[in-house]
Amino acid sequence: MLRLRRVEPTAALWAERETYDDRLIFHTEPWLRFVAESQGAYPVLARVEDGGRAVGHFTGLVSKRFGLRILGSPMAGWTTSYVGFLLDEDVPRREALAALMPFAFDELGCAHLEVRDRRLAPADLDGLGLRWDAAPTAVISLTPSEDDLFAAMASACRRNIRKAEKSGVVIEEASYDDPTFASDFYDQLRDVFAKQNLVPTYPIDRVRSLLSHAGPPGNLLLLRARDDAGRCIATAILPWHHRTMYFWGGASYRAHQGVRPNEALIWHALRWARSRGITEFDFVGGNSYKAKYGTVEVPVPWARRSRSPLVAGLRDAAKQGFALKQRAKARLTR
Template identity: 80%
Template sequence: MLRLHRVTPADDIWTERATYDDRLIFHTEPWLRFVAETQRAEPVLARVTDGDTTVGHFTGLVTKRFGLRILGSPMAGWTTSYVGFNLAPGVPRRAALEALMPFAFTDLGCAHLEIRDRGLVPADLEGLGLRWADAPTAVISLEPSEESLFATMASACRRNIRKAERSGVLVEEVVDDPTFADDFYDQLRDVFAKQNLVPTYSIERVRSLIRHMAPAGQLLLLRARDSSGRCIATAVLPWYHRTMYFWGGASWREHQHLRPNETLIWYALRWARARGVTEFDFVGGNSYKSKYGTVEVPVPWARRSRSPLVANLRDAAQQGFALKQRAVARLTGARA
């Protein structure tokens, strides 16, 4: 029978966790510092044991909502993706998930738990009192050659990349440039304004991500410039182990006819592949991503509350956030 035991973050713990093949950037110390800072949350690390043997690790953060302790691994709105477990080969994820329940609700005293683990499948959730929604992601294998990757893209996507090149669009890698966050966020506001919305997070979150991840060498920041040198698009791409992630991308609407977005993705795919990264993860399953030759991977997002009242509060908070976002957009004059 598996059990979870909370541990204090220390160098030997981070070293041990980095030996697991299913490790993701969202399990690392710099990423947890980023989430803890932006969400005012407390990181929670735990060993998964089978008797006296360590067979894995759990990662999460505890925060408070409505005065209640909540364990997120992660929570919606944290701009972080799958967290959950790192497990040794052969250790059932369902068994680890079952052991998480008493750890979350008894040991940590939480009233609500949410988890999105890349290795979980719907069958793992059955009979555990969890509610869940399908939250698929779109991925690209970077193991084929560059020629094969390009050929797998939709023909329109390939034409757009060639058009950007003919139009003089150039991509630059950004290092130690404090103006990048401003460029990205200004363009992001323009993207949201097209839908009469405002961004779901502030510019401080972008700055925090760069501050924590860039020194670790786990962040690729890209700018696309037009032939006159104007910044017309940006992309934020964390990477670690075998995967690069699309955390965010934005561009000015007036320059989208130059197709800088496709050019940024194509640059990132080649950059990651050249460094031994074997997968590009769009961290979401929007239909527009299929033009890059993606494959959809199902990833359930599960949650469980200590009482129906807590579950209702969670749902009400999510609905309230959507209404607030549209109201703020109207007040600030965002328009399509």
């Protein structure tokens, strides 16, 4: 029977976690520092043990909402993706998830738990008292040749990439300490949300925190698209680690979308990642527009459980309230 035992972060512990084949950038120390800072949360690390023998690790962060302790692995709105477990290959994720319940509610004293694990399947959740939403992601295997990757895209996508090149769009790589990258990205993000009469769901400080924490280890690819006049018209933020690159965010000015900078950014990222031995590109979401790049949809359930129905109701009310607040802010800024 599995159990979780809380452990303190040490250099040896971080090195041990890096030996697991299912490790993601979202499990790393710099990434957790970013999430902790932006959410006012603190990381909780635990070993998964079977009879005292370590067979994996759990990663989460505890925050407070409505005066209640919340364990997120992750929570919605944290601008991070799958966290959950690192496990030996022969350890069932369902058993690890079952062991998480007493750890979250009894040992940590939390009132609510949310978990999204890249390798959890819907069948793993049956009978554990969890509610869950389908939260699929779109991925691209980078193992085919560059020519085959390009051929797998929709014909319109290929035309747009060629159009960007013919229009003089140039993709450049930026450094995490570039003094203008965060403001370039965020200004374009405002324009993206304005198209839907909304405002961004997070402040510019979130972007700056990401660059300062996750940038120095060298695991962020930051891209700018410039037009033929040298103006920055689109940007993208792409973390990578182990064998996967992720799409954290992209933005562009509506006035310049006719020269197709977004497709050019993604194509540059795919080739960059493939040339460095990265074998998968993960869009971290399943929006239909991503299918044009030749993606495959992968199911990743987002599971949650509350100590009481009242807490579950508060969680749902907070989600609805955030959406209303966002629309109200947009009206005030118009």
